[in-house]
Amino acid sequence: MNSYIPRTERIRQERMESKVSRTLEWFQAFSVAVILAVVIRLFVFEPFTVSGPSMQETMVTGDLVLVNKLVYKFREPRRGEIVVFHASEDKDFIKRVIGLPGETVEAKNNKILINGKIVEESYIADHVRTMDFDEIKVPQGKVFVLGDNRLNSTDSRAIGSISVSDLVGRAEFIYWPLTDLKEL
Structure with missing residues (x-):
């Protein structure tokens, strides 16, 4: 059975999913940067x-x-x-x-x-x-x-x-x- 989702609701959901996705990407990038900085500081350069x-x-x-x-x-x-x-x-x-x-x-x-x-x-x-x-x-x-x-x-x-x-x-x-x- 096809459930109908109004266009405005579908756009709102896509935007929300996009925001969550971007936030996760930024969090991942920031986490990798912090981990690299700690590793470099501890083992490579001081x-x-x-x-x-x-x-x-x-x-x-x-x-x-x-x-x-x-x-x-x-x-x-x-x-x-x-x-x-x-x-x-x-x-x-x-x-x-x-x-x-x-x-x-x-x-x-x-x-x-x-x-x-x-x-x-x-x-x-x-x-x-x-x-x-x-x-x-x-x-x-x-x-x-x-x-x-x-x-x-x-x-x-x-x-x-x-x-x-x-x-x-x-x-x-x-x-x-x-x-x-x-x-x-």
């Missing part, structure tokens, strides 16, 4: 706020840096990379990798020496000074880190070599403020 003078002139207090959390799951840190690491249970630091596992690191006459050879540090301004320190052997599974502002940095000279397992990740670029946007 924002980090620079605090303190230890990395001046490369970055300054208030700069927002994007940290790649995956890179050290696939390879070891490399000299010159800027890393974020757990300095304590409630504090993360950002510094530059200088010495790798098994190497010796020392500073003489404002120069860094790795295994007795001077390392060229193009990322350090000419006026930056590095106080001398005696040779230190970097243990296996650890890296030796220094701030770029060598005279005002709490780094491996004070806190020792950093375990690779304490690395949060590699700083990829400064994304805020936009005027300082740059790859690191």
